[in-house]
Amino acid sequence: MRARDNPFAAQRLEAIPYRLSGPTWEELLDRLAALRFRAALAGPHGRGKTTLLEELVRRLAERGLRTRTVTLREGDRRLSREQRETLFRDLTARDVLLVDGAEQLGRLAWLEIRTRSRAAGGLVITSHRPGLLPTLHECRTTPELLAGIVADLVGRDEAERLPPAEDLLVRHGGNVRDALRELYDFCAGITASPAARTGSPSPPGR
């Protein structure tokens, strides 16, 4: 299968919206407001924290708030000059700071964000570890969630021919992003999944 035809291509995965389970969006935003817009989205790798943060940008804009986002990568112990500009320049109470991957920051950098964000209307972070800010929502994954995403990407019939969502999630420790990347490889014919090696149908479209 050509990369452009692969239903699990990165660009298609990026277009998948966050599927909120538990509270409604209205309830989540009310809770965020009750926390004075200072809160954390928690959960291990591949649970959808970044996707939820991106959705928050849109939802907060609907409430008349502007957002400023910085994304930290593995090993980013401090903010770059550009990231500091993005977050702190001409801050007003209408600005909500969004920091994706806040657990990467060193203690001093985190304290600086906490302190300077007081001039803003809020600070929402994603973090693998709890405790930096009150947890607004804990991102979790389930086989049903993964199965729903897969069905939306390939259709219910085609999804039946792919490795089961439950097996994929177990293999990837609950990381939906990695499970979807395995399905990319499976459809591309790069690697056969363990399920395929034990006699399941061949990848679709080949």
Add this chain to the structure above:
Amino acid sequence: MGWIQVETRDGVTAFVPGETVEGTVSWQLEKPARTIELRLFWYTQGKGDQDVGVVTAVPFPEPALQDRRSFRVTLPLGPYSFSGQLISLIWALEVVAEPGARTGRIEIVVSPWRREVVLQPHSPAG
């Protein structure tokens, strides 16, 4: 309801590198546009992050609500259109009306053979 579209001359969508592409852009908008621009670009699609390269942009000054303009752009010598298992490189012509990001797009193929180059997986000898 408004629309915006790009068409190449005679509907040709496969070209060799360095060739000149001619065509028309036409639109019918519900709200006035400040700018309308045709962009020739390539992008990647596949397992990894997306790369994009905008080669040229052709502005259409003072766009009316309904109009039709011709364009002429020269393709660069590369990269070629190709697809493998991990990545595809796709060329496109896109017309964008702002504000509102209203767009129309067609994909084209750029390669010496006027066909997308398909990369085959390497099979070790023996």
